[in-house]
Each structure stands twice: as structure tokens, then as C-alpha cells.
Amino acid sequence: MTTAELFPDLDSSVSPADDLYRHVNGRWLERAVIPDDQASTGSFRLLRDASEEAVHQILEELSAGNGADLVAAAPEATEHEAGLLAGLYRRFMDTEAVEAAGVSPLAPILAEVASISSVPELIAFLGRGVRRGVAGLFYLEEDSDPGDPDRYVPWTGQAGIGLPDEAYYRDDDKAEIRDSYLAHVQRSLELAAVPGDAAALARRVMDLETEIASHHWDQVRNRDMQATYNPTSFADLSTSHPGLLLDTWRQAADIPETVLSTVVVNQPSFFDEVEPLLRDDRLADWRAWAAWNVVRSYSPFLSADLVEQNFAFYGRVLSGTPQLRTRWKRAVGFVESVMGEALGKFYVARHFPPAAKQRMDQLVARILEAYRVSISRLDWMGEQTRAEALTKLSNFRPKIGYPDKWRDFSGLQLPEGGLFEAAQAATSFEVDRMIEKLSGPMDPDEWLMYPQTVNAYYHPLRNEIVFPAAILQPPFFDVNADDAVNYGAIGAVIGHEIGHGFDDQGSTCDGHGRLRDWWTEDDRTAFKARTRALIDQYDALVPVQLQPDGPHVNGALTIGENIGDLGGVGIAFLALTLSFADSGEPAPIDGLTWQQRFFLSYAAIWQGKYRDEALRSRIATDPHSPDELRCNQIVRNVDAFYRAFDVTPSNRLWLDPDQRVTIW
Structure with a gap:
């Protein structure tokens, strides 16, 4: 694929050595308009919009009575699930019934509140x-x-x-x-x-x-x-x-x-x-x-007046979003919250080709191998801790695309009534599911995200990395792109999630997910010194959008994600380098070396534009750093970036070598 196809928004007026983020995304930032019903837009948001539309289409078809055809195309799905999905969607979309009910469904519950006359009655409520x-x-x-x-x-x-x-x-x-x-x-x-x-x-x-x-x-x-x-x-x-x-x-x-x-x-x-x-x-x-x-x-x-009032504060005030999301988008969110995994069966059948899963299996294996090589070479880690770290790495469980075993919704029934009653029934079903899970062993096949979710996660207590189907598409993953582009994007994401196994939280659990201190005192001290340096770096940062008076990033709150980002880029680059051992390094494409394409691809996945209110809220509560800093501050610590773009002390992204942090 050509550079113009992969990176259509390159801004040649900005040097990548001064601002990699705006070099790659600058033209997009200038023209991008945040939709009125959203607090932000960007690579993640655009993919989520596409996933939302895909799910919407499925629900519309189910609601129109095409469940049998969809079930036939998704062998894992059942007619019962198709009926439930259609029923939930129709109830949410039936605005006439919702408005007719108004606030009357609250009356008996509020009457209970009014009758509370003692602490025991309050606790029972x-x-x-x-x-x-x-x-x-x-x-x-x-x-x-x-x-x-x-x-x-x-x-x-x-x-x-x-x-x-x-x-x-x-x-x-x-x-x-x-x-x-x-x-x-x-x-x-x-x-x-x-x-x-x-x-x-x-x-x-x-x-x-x-x-x-x-x-x-x-x-x-x-x-x-x-x-x-x-x-x-x-x-x-x-x-x-x-x-x-x-x-x-x-x-x-x-x-x-x-x-x-x-x-x-x-x-x-x-x-x-x-x-x-x-x-x-x-x-x-x-x-x-x-x-x-x-x-x-x-x-x-x-009813609409309460929905609008709820949005007026939680949407407009907290995130600066001017317009409530349309009804169908909220309906999709509701149905996903109840039966997201059942919806995932239909999504996978329609939108996730087997070739993508096979390519991801290979990428994950190579990133894990690069971590093994890197940990084996660490000069700050002793042999006892190194052996434990390598054992933990060997026990990682990758999950890609969709579950091997799907959730069972056969026990969920929709009661008589409308949306309010359906929401209550769904909650009670989840409580019963929790009780059932607490009555048995941990299910290693359980997923905590849906296939149509544009995200990924690492679970320290299960030592697993999970990549849902919906994130495995451009700009994160493209089966037609060269390896440098995929390693810089989804490779860095894979490395990020594996890196969580060794961040400030994940490093407290061993390869079986057990909370156990497997570090020597000296190695833990060395690790903390490196994380402290990274915390200090981020504590000093304010996103360009909120300068000069905006809030600083909280380095302690974001340290886990920053460790993941830093390890993700470094290890993905190493994995790409190791992959050339037999075939040799590829020639430049459109004048760009593979090293440059790797870092350009990394910058492209963080394309994002936020409303000021949303960005302030994110800094206050989100363990992830703002997008531009997930790009620029990370590459400042990666030596390969300096070599790729001939970064010198005169460039804004230069960081003295003794200030650069390398952990994994």
C-alpha cells in the first residue's frame, strides 16, 4: 500500500522530529469536526462508529423478522437469542410506549423510599x-x-x-x-x-x-x-x-x-x-x-424530558457534548449492555474473516518472542526475577477475535411490560449469573469484552490478553499492509497489553494470576526507579490543547498505561527487527524506510480530537494519557525513533539519553 493510502493526512510543514503526532495527523486535526452527539472523534471513535452501525444493521434486520436468516449465517446463534435481541431493541425504540409510561414506573419504588422509617428498612431497600x-x-x-x-x-x-x-x-x-x-x-x-x-x-x-x-x-x-x-x-x-x-x-x-x-x-x-x-x-x-x-x-x-436532563449534565457539562445521541444509537448501547456477546455472534459471522485471526495469531507469537528476548537481555534485572518473568510470559493466554465458548442466554426471558421492565429483568439475570459463577470454578474461556468492541485488555488475575474482532481493522490492522505498518499499529497494541503484565499492577501477579511478590528487593527497587522517572515525565505535561493553564497529566494515575505504551512500542519494534533475520530488511516504500513507516503507523492510531471539557475529565479520572502524549512522549524515550528521523538536540522531541526511560 502506498504512503498516501496509509497516511493521507501527513503534514509536511511539521517535522516528525519536532511533533510526530501532528506530522502524521495535523491535516486531519485541522479539518476534523467532532459530531454534535460525541465528546471526541478519532481513530478509536471512528471504528466504534462503524461497529455501532454494523450492529445497528443486525438489530434492524432481527427486528424486521429476519432472525432465521441471520441465525443460519451465524451457526453459534440461536432463535431464542435472535428473539431476545429483537425484543430488547424494539422496546427501546418504541418511544410512544416509553412516553406514555412517563415516570409512572418509578412511582412504586419511590413510594418505598418515602416509607423508609428506620435504618434496617433503608438497608433492605x-x-x-x-x-x-x-x-x-x-x-x-x-x-x-x-x-x-x-x-x-x-x-x-x-x-x-x-x-x-x-x-x-x-x-x-x-x-x-x-x-x-x-x-x-x-x-x-x-x-x-x-x-x-x-x-x-x-x-x-x-x-x-x-x-x-x-x-x-x-x-x-x-x-x-x-x-x-x-x-x-x-x-x-x-x-x-x-x-x-x-x-x-x-x-x-x-x-x-x-x-x-x-x-x-x-x-x-x-x-x-x-x-x-x-x-x-x-x-x-x-x-x-x-x-x-x-x-x-x-x-x-x-420519558424524553428525563433522558434530556440526564444528558444535560452528564453529556454537556461533564464532556461538552452539545447533542444527545440519536435513539437508535442509545438502543444499540442498551442491547449490547444486556446481550453484547450474543450480538457478537452475528457480528463475527458477517465482519471477521478467518484470515485476520490467522495473521493476528502470528503477530502475537512474534511479540511474545520479542518480550522473551528483551527480558533475557535486561541489564537491570537479576536472574531470579528474570526466571519468574520468563515463566509468567510463557503462561500468557492470548484470545483473539471472539470466544471459543459463548455465553448462555437461554435463561433470560423478557417480562410483560415495556423498556423499564426489560431493564430490570436484565439486571436480575446478571445477578443470577454472578451467583452461578460464584458457585463454581473460574471459567478460563470467559471474555470481558464483546467481539464488536474496539478495544483490547489484559487481565492480571487471569494472565490473558484479549483482542476483540472489531479492533482488527485499519488503522490498527490491515491484511494488505506491509509488516512495518502492522507492527507499528496493532503490534504496539499487542505489546502494550502484554506490557500490562509487567506494569505497576501486573507485576504484582505471577504467571498463574496469583497476587505474589516474585521480585527480589533489588530488582523491585530498580523497577520503581524507572517507573518513578516516567511518572515525573508525565507529571510535567499539559496537552497542547489546554496550554498554558490546563491541568497537568497525573503521572501516578497513568503510569500503568504509560508503561504499557512504552513497552508496546519498544517490543513491537524489536519483534519487527527480529522478523527480518532470515528475509533481510525490506527496501523503502515511497521513500520511507521501514523504521519510519513503523513510527508513522504508531502515530496514526492515536489520531484523536476532544472537546475541552472531555479532555479535562479524562485527565482527572482516566488512567490513559491524552492521545498526543501517548504518541509524542513515548517516542521521545525510544532510541530507534531518533535514528529513524535523525532527531537532534535542536528538535523539540529530543530528550537527553540519560533522561530516556526503558523498562522492558
């Missing part, structure tokens, strides 16, 4: 909310046990707030957002016909959430896998926190005591500190808070 999908004071979910990764355990931890993060309740620069949130709560309560003075109720909500948030751990502390792994028995947790009435909560949620024999508590101090808030003299506050959580949780499934 929160328990019932688990199956209803109503946000609560703490969450319950299942995942692998870091102490015994072959089994599932329930995890619980802090919740209870409506803003994105605890910092939003205390930081001075979030004061305007807090004011908007207070107004949003008040207006939502009015629209939902919650009895009482909405302004006074909203103030109670804000004050109580501020108290709850003050007991939350911050984002950086929550990254500590040792600190957040606190296994105990549910009985002991209940006994040590009598004011939380946890057994009352469990019974109301209809969760068998047998599956809660062991519980992992993420933030123990949160339970200690919110317990005193549950008092009879605070019940008016808790009733207001509970009513708000009912309204907040169900707003997407109610």
Missing part, C-alpha cells in the same frame, strides 16, 4: 436495588481471587456518589461542576415527581454525597493491588460492621449466603467510615439520596 439496577452505597461483583485465581470471589467496595470521582467533591477547580450537579439533581427530582421540596432534597443529596466521597480512596490508591486485596468472610465483615446490617442487605438482594463465604473488600476504611452515617437521625438525608439514585439509575429508560 438498598439490597432490593441490587436486582433492580439501582445504584447503592457499595457495589458487589465477581472476579478471580488473587489468592486463588482458579475460583471466583465476590468483590465489594466504595460507591454512593453521582459525580465521576471523589475529587469532584473537593477540588476548587470543580466548583462550577458541583453547582451544575446540584441544579441537575433538583431538576431531575422535579421531573420524576419525587414528593417534597426538590431544592431542599437536592441539597441533602449533595451534602451526603460529599460526606460519602470524603471516605473514598482516590484513583491512585485504588491502583494498589495489594492494598485493595482484603479477603474476609461475609460473616466477619457483617460482625465487624453491625451498623451496615449486611445480612439484611444480602437477604433483600436474594443472594445465597453460601456464595459469600469469602468476600474481597477493596477499600476497608470506606466501610469503617460510612457506617456511622447510617443513623435514624440522618434518615431524611438517606431518603433524599435513595430517591435520587432511583431517578439517576433509571433516567435512560424513561
